Amino acid sequence: MNKNYFNHVRWYLTLLLLTAFFIQFSLAGYAQKVTIEVHNSSLKSVIQQLERQSSYRFLYADEVLKNTIPVTISRQRINFKDVLNEIFETQPLQIQIQDKTIIIKSKEQQxxxxxxxxxxxxxxxxxxxxxxxxxxxxxxxxxxxxxxxxxxxxxxxxxxxxxxxxxxxxxxxxxxxxxxxxxxxxxxxxTVADAKLDQVVIIGYGSKQQKDITSAVSSIDQQKLADFSNNAATFESVLGGAVKGVMVTQNSGAPGATAKLNIRGITSPLSGSTNEPLYVIDGVPFFIEPSADFPTINPLVNIPVSEIESIDILKDAAATAIYGSRGANGVVIVKTNRGKKNKPFIIAADYTQSISNPTKMYSPLSVEHFKEAQKIIIQNTIDGINNGKIDPYEAYYNQIPAMEIMGKLTPLEDDGFGTPLTYRFDGLNEGAFYDGHTDWTKLIRNKNARTSQFNVSLNGGSESSNLAFNFNAFDQEGLYINNGLKRYSSRIAFDSDINKRLKVGASLSYAYSRLKYGQQLFSEGQTKPWLVRPDISAYDNAGNFSSIDGTLMYGAPVLLANPLAQLNNRGANHINQFLGAAYATYEFVKNLKLHTDISVASYNGGAQIFSPTYAQDDFSAYGSNLYATLNTNTSNNSNTSLNFRLDYDWKKEQHQLYIMVGMGFDRYKNSGESHSYEEFPDNEILTDPGSAARDIYFNYFRTDQGLNSIYSRLSYKFQDRYLAEANFRTDESSKFGPGNKRAYFPSLSLGWRINKEQFMYDIDWVNDLKLRLSWGNTGSTNIANFLYRQFFVRGSNDLWGGKPAIVLDPNVPNRNVKWEKTREYNTGLDFSLFKNRLTGSFDIYDRYTTGALAPAPVPLEAGSNTYYANIIDMSNTGLELELGYDIIKKQDFNWKLSFNIARNKNKIEKLHGANINQYAVDSYLEGYPAGTRKGYLVEKIFNNQEEIDLLNSQSPTGYYQNIATGIGDYKYQDLNDDGVINTDDRTVIATAQPRYFGGIYNRLNYKNFNLSFVFQYSKGAKAIMDDFQNSLFGILGQNLNQEIYNDMWSPENTDAHFAKITYYDPAANSRTSDRLVYETSFLRLKNISLSYTLPNDCLQKWKMNQITVSASASNLWTGTKWPGLDPEFVGSSIVSNTSSNDSYPMSKTFSLGLKASF
CATH class of the missing domain: 2.60.40.10 (Immunoglobulins)
Incomplete structure (x- = not known):
């Protein structure tokens, strides 16, 4: 190898070692471990911590970090690279690493x-x-x-x-x-939530979620209310069967008629006391005072059902004590529609058209059967005279004159002085009968009476404000001719957040109602359409209204107006109603608010009825001339309420505390006057009251009253499972005398959400389980004003020298009259099971009222029979159950069933040694419910004279019943075995209070179709059938009820239910007895409704939000044994609830409706 080769190798090795060194150095930097734990810290402070724990430095401009996100991270001994990635992943930044420098710059956002x-x-x-x-x-x-x-x-x-x-x-x-x-x-x-838990419930001076309620409160939402209503005129009339523990009874089927709400029994048995709850409508209290003289239009009729968003009913003392003296009978809080913030404005309109006919009308006897009934009555009376049962001398003056008109009587023997002792009846006198064949029940009716209702509304809101507006027009034709109700109402409401601290709002409504009528009540037996003789035509040959001969009733020539003529009276009642409320809430510091509100309710109305001569009874035989008359009255009622309160709401971790203190001032004013005029120049047209020849009556009244209150609330919640609330109120009322004006009303309630406990976590089929316990005191001022004082009043005209006299008020004052006070305990259990498919609520309660007012006996020397004292202690105990179950719960098909039942047991516990006056003694019996009726028990009908003679021979008075008792008459039970039937043998035979009552509600949804049907039921109440009692008195010339005619005693019908009928009833078969008592139990198909909402693709084409068509029917079927027109009719007070009130029938109604919104 040459030298160059080694040089190259050495150079490459050196380069490789240097590269490895730098890589290792870089990896060592990234592999540095850091520990960081920050919460909501700025990115800049996090960068500073990273620089302290590593060898890296960050390079950035300060403005780059301005819009960064606060950092929350907790990491121990983690690689530096991983920390960088986690911190900068959510930041609008990007990083670049150059050696030991990390450059930070803004990210180019996608x-x-x-x-x-x-x-x-x-x-x-x-x-x-x-x-x-x-x-x-x-x-x-x-x-x-x-x-x-x-x-x-x-x-x-x-x-x-x-x-x-x-x-x-x-x-x-x-x-x-x-x-x-x-x-x-x-x-x-x-998915639809469990509404019961999330629902906001309006309570006294505030609101709560249902899950936090610790008292007995029931609610009904807008959808359920619509399913119950079917174009109803008043909202309270549709609540029957809708809410557990609330008994609703309809007084009448007349347009705008009231319904009575009774919550958990009776606390004020006084005749004339309404026992009505307090109504609070958009914060405006509405209390029907027994002393108020409203025109005969229900003021609640001016609140359209379609405009009600929710109704919350406060029942136990813990819920109502905050209302003090007005809460003893419960509180009904009505919330009307308001705009929703951050919701687009929606315009909605709906129109409904209905036709109505009576659910039942009596079937009067035909002319032939009417004549046969007259023949039977005369024959029975003649037999009584001839058999010595009826005194012939009394009969000669009382019964014989009328029977000689109707029948052919031949005297057989006399007393030698010209007075017959026996007679022969040779049949009816045909000249006493007419040629008509009139069914009066059909003649007076409006067949297919029409009702129309139009409603338009605007609702919506911005981020800080909301607005709602509504206009309603209602036109109802009565079941009787010349009878109808028209109503026009409008309402506007708004809420606005002025700033973060100040919130204001107001609601204003005005309504005008006019009720037209001829004759709503047919009180006299001979003028009740089903009892008027059918052989009379409505008009005579000259085309004028015919008259009914009242000689048989009054014993002198008297002409009675026929029912059709009575309905041609021209009566009209009107009422102008204004409800206004305004509030302001200011938050001083966090969670501390001052709230003030003022409300005004004004009801100004009047009534007049002009009676032509042909619509009146002619008593000229008694010296009273017959003239056209006019009766008028006006009434002005107002209620002003002013409240101030401080609210403090404190929350910390698992604790929540709410404190409220307030004061209120209420002022009521009531005034009016009445006039009567007679002898107008025109019998047909009323021109001017001043044209009357005489002003025969005038009366003016005015009463003022006041109520000053201080109230407070303390609520506490811990861990969303332990709940407690205490309320306190004190009221001072002008109705009571010195030393008795003030009363105190405390309450305490506890709640335990058991499902929140740890031991319940594994029980997944229990979604909610809450136990409630409560105690509280309430009171009542449900009495007339100033019973502790006596006043001078204006006497009748011409009482002294043609000038009105000043006389003492006939009421005897009681300076010691005090509050009626009611103590109540309540235990309740709310539950939601199986993924909220089964929901329910159960309550058991115990109420005790002390010092309830009742009429006490007064010595004759006092010159009055009216004196009221706190002499009754009364209890109400009961239980309530409500269940709801989602039978089917699918995407396109849902079926929900709900059921409620309630039982209330009322009992007069003590009379404190006092007696009740003679007019009410049967209605107040210690150990029995208030409003009972005493009477005789019928053992059988006598069918042989020997038994009667034997009983008479054993009687210390010589007669078991009376001298007139004979075959075909009732045999009454001798309960005390003294051998004589007298008032001591009476016992309780009827009570108006049912053993239990409630309702059944079904709602089915299939795609865009909705079907609902509602049943209402009541079991166990009993009442006297007054019309049967009237028929048993045996008035000649008066028709009979079909039931009486078909089942009255005769020699051919000895096993009859009713005794024989004799003229003027000398044997007293018409006295109050159990043969006249019937159960008013019923099961009613109250309402059925079917609707269809157009699908969304159609709505989009037409740019609509909703289009719904509907059809509904009410009172389609009623199962009952009550023989009267309707088992739900009641009297004016609890004392008269055991008597039938068949003056105006209930209606069966069919409706079609259209609703649209955009």
Missing amino acids: LGAVSGNIRQSENNAPMRGVTVKIVGKGLDLITMSDDTGSFIFAELPYGTYQLSYSYIGYFTTASLIVLDRANVNQMMKM
Whole structure:
């Protein structure tokens, strides 16, 4: 080998060694180990730490690091290269290494877009308005899905992002996406959440999520409310069967008629007390005072059902104590639709047309059967006279004159002084009957009575404000002619964040209602359409309204207006209603807020009814001339409420504390006047009240009352599983006298979310399980004003020298009248099981009311029979159960069933040694529910005289019942075995309170079709059938109920249910007895609704958000044994609930609707 060869080898070896050295040096630099642990630190400080732990230095300009992302990293003894890659991977930077220098410069960003489409998992329908949030690469952006469910984020730097999707009523969903190309598309399906947990419930002076509620609160959302309504005029009338523990009874089928809500029994048994809950509508309290003189339009009718977003019903004392004296009967909080922030404005309109007919009308007797009934009554009466059961002298003056009109009577023997003692009945006197064949129940009806409702609304909002507007027009034709309701209402509401600290809002609504009627109530038996004799025509030969001969009823020539003529009275009631509320909330420091609000409710209305002479009863035989009359009244009612409160909400780790203190001032004003005029120059047209010849009556009234309150709340939550809340309120009311004005209402409730405990983690079929315990006191001012004082009032006209006199109010004052106080315990369990497919709630409660007001007896010398005192202690105990189950839960088909049942047991515990006055003594019995009815028990119907004679011979008075008792009459049970039937033999035979009640709700969804049907039921209540009692009195010239006619005693029908009918009922078969008692139990198909929503591709073509067509029907079927018009009818108070109220039938309604929005 030559020398050059070795030189080359030496040169290559040297180069190789140098290269290996430098490579090793470089690897040693990269292989350096570093330890770094920082949290949300700046990139610059991280670089400084890396420089201290390595031999590298970083080269950069300060402006390059301005928009970098804070660094969070925790690594022990990790390679330097790995640390560099992890730190700079998410930074908008790039690095270049030159020897020991790392150069940092801005990255040339690659941009792309993230888009997607969101649909419902149930039916694959696109979802508009879903909030989509993207986080990553230092960005935090929000957008919303459009009409097609689509969204897009454009010009995003490449990288990894977190997407989240949220929408009210649906589970919030998240996904991770890597943007590494021009466009990444994401398809997302959202699932309906368990609404009971996430639902926000409105409570007294605030709101909570359902999962944090520790008291007994039930809610109904907009969808469920719509399924129950079917074009209803009032929202409270559709709640029957919808909410556990809330008993809803419809007073009447008349347009705008009220429904009674009773929550957990009766706390105020006083006749005239409403036992109605407090209504709070958009923060405006509405309380139906027993002293208020509203026109006969339900003020709640002015709130369209379609505009209600939710109804929350507070039931136990822990929930209602914050409302103090107004919360004893529960609280119904109504929230109407408001605009949603960050939501596009939507215009929606809907129109519904309905036709209605009575669910049931009585079938009156035909003319032939009517005549046969008159013949039977006369024959029974003559037999009684001839058999010595009826005194012939009394009969000669009482029964014989009328029977001689209707029948052919021949005296057989007399007493020698011209008074007949016996008679022969030779059949009916045909001249006493007419040629008509009139079914009055059909003649007075509007067949296919129409109802139309139009509603238009605007809702939406920006980032800081929202707005809602609504207009509603409602026109309902009554089931009777000349009867109908028209309503026009509008509402506007807004909320606005003025800045980060100040938030304001207001809602204003105005409504006008007008009720037209002729005669809503047919109170007299002879003028009830189903009891009016059918042989009379509606018009006479001259075309005028015919009259009914009342001689048989009054014993003198009296002409009664027929039902059709009565419906031609011209009555009209109207009401102007204004509800306004405004609030402001200011956050002084973080979590400490001052809230103030003011609300005004004003109801101003009037009523008038003009009665032509042909629509009145002619009592001229008694010296009263018949004139056209006009009766008017006006009523002005207002309620102003002002509240101030401080709220403090503190959170730290697993603790959450909420404190609220406030004060409120409420003022009520009620005034009005009444006038009566008579003798107008025109019998047909009312021109001017001033044209009346006489002003025969005038009355004016005015009452003011006030309520001052201080209230507070303390709530605490730990680890989202242990819950506690305490409320306190004190009220001072002007209704009570000195020393009794103030009362205190504390409450305490506890909650335990058992499913959050560690021992429940492995039980995956339990999604939620919460135990609730509560205690609280509430009170009631549900009484008339100033019962502790006596006033002078204006007397009648012409009482003294033609001038009105001043007299004492007939009410006897009670200076010691006090609050009715109610204590309540409640235990509840809420649960959600099997992936939320089975949900439910169970409550058991115990209420005790002390010092309930009732009428007490007054000495005759007092000159009055009205005196009220706190003399009753009463209890209400009960249980409530609600279950919901998703029977089918698939993408295109869902079926949800819910069921609720409640039982309340009411009992008067003590009367404190006092008696009740004679007019209410049967309704208040110690040991029994309030509102009972006492009566006689019928053992059988007598069918032989020997048994009657034997009982009479054993009676100390000579008669077991009375002298008139004979074959075909009732045999009443002698309960005390004293041989005499008298008032001591009465016992409780009826109570208005059912053993249990509730509802069943089904909702099915198949693709774009929705079907719902609702059942309501009640079991165990009993009432007296008043019309049957009236028929048993045996009034000649009056028709009979078909049920009475078909099953009354006769020699051919000895096993009848009803006794024989005798004129004026001398044997007292019409006295209140169990033969007149029927269960008012029922199962009703309350509503069924079918709707179809057009698919999304059609909507996109027409640029619409929604088009839905619907058909529904209400009260299609009712299963009941009640023989009256409807088992749900009740009286004006709990005392009269055991009597039938068959004045106006319920309606069966069919509706078609169209709803569109864009």
